[in-house]
Amino acid sequence: MAISMSKKKSKSSKKVETKQLQFSDTILFKVLYRIPAAIFLLILIFLWSSSTTVISGKFVHVCVSSRKLNNLYCLSAGTQPNFEIPIQALNNNGSISPNISASIKEVVDIAREDSNSIIGNRVQNNGSDDEVAFAVKVVEKQLEVQRSWISNKNHVTSCEGKGIYVYDLPSKFNKDLVGQCGDMIPWTNFCMYFNNDAMGEPIAKLGNGWYHTHQYALELIFHTRALKHPCRVYDENEAKLFYVPYYGGLDILRWHFKNVSNDVKDTLGLDLIKWLENKKPWLKNSGKDHVFVLGKISWDFRRKNDASWGTRLLELDQMQNSMKLLIERQPWHVNDIGIPHPTYFHPHSDDDIITWQLNIIRSNRKSLISFAGAARPDAPENIRSILINQCISDDTKCRFLNCSSGGCDKPESVIELFRDCEFCLQPPGDSPTRKSVFDSLVSGCIPVLFDPFTAYYQYPWHLPEDHSKYSVFVDQEEVREMKVNIVERLMKVPVREREDMRRFIVYELLPGLVYGDSNSQLQKFQDAFSITMNNLLHRVNRIE
Structure with a gap:
């Protein structure tokens, strides 16, 4: 049976599921679950008065701040998505084995019987650690396959056969x-x-x-x-x-x-x-x-x-x-x-890119850290609230732009914030990825990631395999368990290391992360x- 991706988890299983790629707590939208009719009716009356509530038929959609949907994030009462993670086995040549769509455990079982599995050796032990390790290997193998499709030519010199x-x-x-x-x-x-x-x-x-x-x-x-x-x-x-x-x-x-x-x-x-x-x-x-x-x-x-x-x-x-x-x-x-x-950046010419590169490489970064986002009060396992509290507790080092109050509605406010800071916190929100990761990179602000699915397992054609060249990774479990203070952690990154990462971002990555305008030259x-x-x-x- 495939692994359920529902976000409503029992306390006894939460620790195990958190290990499973640290993914289940970020991948899906939170939903409101069925509640007694009397209470539900009262909530309906309350919600009806809210300008951010949409009532359509038997469903109530409560909208709060989110960058994923024009600063609004909507929860649906009376519905519960039941997503699953299909895992597909790969052969050594990178092809997908046909007709395989199973849970991690089922794929592990297949791998035990298949000497040509991507691990190369039989999985010897049972348990979630083996399953997680195997799943990560599946993802990494697929990224290798996708990287093998990268062209070694910078520009198309001839369209013959293309x-x-x-x-x-x-x-x-x-x-x-x-x-x-x-x-x-x-x-x-x-x-x-x-x-x-x-x-x-x-x-x-x-x-x-x-x-x-x-x-x-x-x-x-x-x-x-x-x-x-x-x-x-x-x-x-x-x-x-x-x-x-x-x-x-x-x-x-x-x-x-x-x-x-x-x-x-x-x-x-x-x-x-x-x-x-x-x-x-x-x-x-x-x-x-x-x-x-x-x-x-x-x-x-x-x-x-x-x-x-x-x-x-x-x-x-x-x-x-x-x-x-x-x-x-x-x-x-x-x-x-x-x-x-x-x-937000769509250069027309090489000069547009060069001008912006010089702008941000010379920028006087007055603050160490910034976070542009909003808390997820409906998702207590989300680390955003912890990061926000750590940030605002030391406002000399960290600047918080609250997107729930409309602070992120103006792109220039976000870009200017990122241009003024050394590091930009990029925790998962409604799903692992964030547009803000690319906004920070384009602004020369080093992204701090907490989930490998935010970027490392996503963009093999546009981001290098060695993620230490352009980002800092902090395990979200350490944040959730209060084992790390993000401000103290980032203060320890040497200035020379920051400068090296920023130069790599600005000169090596930035041009390939933006889409030129419709007539770009x-x-x-x-x-x-x-x-x-x-x-x-x-x-x-x-x-x-």
């Missing part, structure tokens, strides 16, 4: 979704974020190339750039890579807080599959040379059982062979590939889009 075909999908799969920007969610108008080719409105205070970009704009940004790629072809017979510009994240977003059935949520994705199954290129290689770009986290597309959150697009059999680019990958699927969250640098496309072309050229 044609990119962009499907002209019916408008209901992309343009019509953008047209619903005004009422996707009840409290926010997304239309302003889709201006300027989905980069949003310019931020003059930060200089050239800065825009008020929404974190869910990746699908639109990528589509615009793909249409202008120098290797784009208009004859599918000349193509090597097929890009499907389906805005699946926007499709999901519009249903999150509306009282509709799961069948309705899945309709557009199923229609897309039917559309593709009538196309020769899709049938020719069973989708292996097709790529989807999805601007939300993988779990939003992996609805399980009778849960109500998200769609089941990525659980469909037809979607298993294709490559899926996401801002947060599912670590147990080798064809899920993490690529950077969109930041980068010559010296590869941005996140170029790195991604070059690696995709390298990958499909190896498909047999």
Whole structure:
């Protein structure tokens, strides 16, 4: 039986589950559980008076501060997602063994019987430590496979044999979704974020190339750039890579807080599959040379059982062979590939990048630490409250920007904070990854990570395997058990070590973490889009 990812845990099992990749306490949205009808009615009356409460049918969605959804995070009463972690075994050559979707223990059992398992030796002992170690090896092996797809060429010098075909999908799969920007969610108008080719409105205070970009704009940004790629072809017979510009994240977003059935949520994705199954290129290689770009986290597309959150697009059999680019990958699927969250910086030219590099490398970093975020009072196991308390207890060293009070609504406030600090705390929130990690890197602020799934197991094409070059890691269990004071810990990092990490971030990483504007003319640098496309072309050229 697959491991349940529900966040409601018994006290007796909490310690064991925390060990399981330190993942279960961060990966899913918290939900309100069923409560007695009388109390529930009183809460309904109270919630109805709140401007951040959405009542749709039999569900109540209570919205609090969150960076994951335009500063609002919503809990649903009367529903309980039942996500599971599928683990897929890998052979030595990196291929996925067919028809294997099981719990960690089941995969361990398979590994004991298979001398070709990724561990190489039989697992000798039972127990959660073995299971966790095996699961980590699965993740690390898959990252090795994904790194093997990295192109050794900085720029595409020739498009021969590298044609990119962009499907002209019916408008209901992309343009019509953008047209619903005004009422996707009840409290926010997304239309302003889709201006300027989905980069949003310019931020003059930060200089050239800065825009008020929404974190869910990746699908639109990528589509615009793909249409202008120098290797784009208009004859599918000349193509090597097929890009499907389906805005699946926007499709999901519009249903999150509306009282509709799961069948309705899945309709557009199923229609897309039917559309593709009538196309020769899709049938020719069973989708292996097709790529989807999805601007939300993988779990939003992996609805399980009778849960109500998200769609089941990525659980469909037809979607298993294709490559899926996401801002947060599912670590147990080798064809899920993490690529950077969109930041606010979209350079047009090499000079834009160089100017910003000089700006932040010369920045006078007045504070040691910053944390831009909000507590999770509904999630007592989340370490944010502990970090906030440690931060505000020494405000000479640490600056806290409270996102729950609207402090993070202005991008310039966040970027200027990060530009003034040596370290930026990046604890998990609604899920392991954070857009803020990339905002801090682009600002030259060294990210402090507490969960390896926040970055280390996510972005093999854009972040180096040696994470000590650009980040500091502090085990969240040590924070939770009050074994470490984060301010004291970071004060011990030598100045020379900080400077080395910052130079690596600014000069080696930064250009490849940002998406240039729709007409970017980068010559010296590869941005996140170029790195991604070059690696995709390298990958499909190896498909047999």
